[in-house]
Amino acid sequence: MNTMSLSPLFRRSIGFDRLNDLFEASLQNDVPSYPPYNVEKHGENDYRIAVAAAGFSESELDVNVEKRVLTISAGKGERNDGAQVQYLHQGIAQRAFKLSFRLDENIEVQGARLENGLLVVDLLRVVPEEQRPRQIPINGSQRQLTDSQETRADSAVV
Secondary structure (H helix, E strand, C coil), X not given: CCCCCCHHHHCCCCCCHHHHHHHHHHHHCCCXXXXXXXXXXXXXXXXXXXXXXXXXXXXXXXXXXXXXXXXXXXXXXXXXXXXXXXXXXXXXXXXXXXXXXXXXXXXXXXXXXXXXXXXXEEEEECCCHHHCCCCCCCCCCCCCCCHHHHHHHHHHHC
């Protein structure tokens, strides 16, 4: 069992409690090797996941988002064309799979499409205005706390 402490990383950070949990979970889970996939970044806020889905139709693929986890899965149904197939070489696996990706709270799934044997899922990071960087003025025209506000703040803490 790996016992690695990430506490030195968090000494100078605030509000990254879930990040520690994410690191611990990623150390415990095995990375799936099937099907092959790419995670791509296009520009500053555009992301794309491309999954090799050769041999799967749109009806056999599922893309779901639940509790900030993107799940891509596929199940290969039985052949309904009535033809008995004997493979001399079967290099396209076409076996069922399930991939999961944890999404940041600002990532939105824009859509999914199947093109040229790849399932492409487009993602967009939408940063709310209150989370964007802003300049804080020093000795600016911002209101200062008065004695009555400080007293109320101190009594609320107690």
